[in-house]
Amino acid sequence: MWPKTELIDLLKIAHPIIQAPMAGASTPELVAAVSNAGGLGSYGGAATAPAKLRSIIRQIRELTDKPFAVNLFAPAVEAYQLTPEQQTPMSELLTKWHNELDA
Numbered sequence: 001m002w003p004k005t006e007l008i009d010l011l012k013i014a015h016p017i018i019q020a021p022m023a024g025a026s027t028p029e030l031v032a033a034v035s036n037a038g039g040l041g042s043y044g045g046a047a048t049a050p051a052k053l054r055s056i057i058r059q060i061r062e063l064t065d066k067p068f069a070v071n072l073f074a075p076a077v078e079a080y081q082l083t084p085e086q087q088t089p090m091s092e093l094l095t096k097w098h099n100e101l102d103a
Contacts, residue, residue: 021070026044046072
């Protein structure tokens with residue numbers, strides 16, 4: 001039995017397991033199977049054309065009513081620098097997760 005965590009609650013999953021979104025190797029069936037088993041199924045959609053990706057997402061939704069993820073690349077177009085007002089809350093948030101995950 002997995003311990004209850006904020007991650008489980010946040011993602012609405014039963015187990016703290018996230019399938020890697022493997023572009024070129026993910027299938028709707030794999031994503032749905034992981035989600036149906038209580039993890040977070042993930043589809044690697046970065047290299048998929050938009051129309052095809054819509055079709056794949058519809059397939060996944062037909063196979064599961066559980067949460068799943070679609071991974072897309074979002075390359076930075078310009079450098080981003082946190083302001084001092086943003087740095088402290090970000091550090092506090094990351095510290096919480098580092099401590100919880102013993103990272």
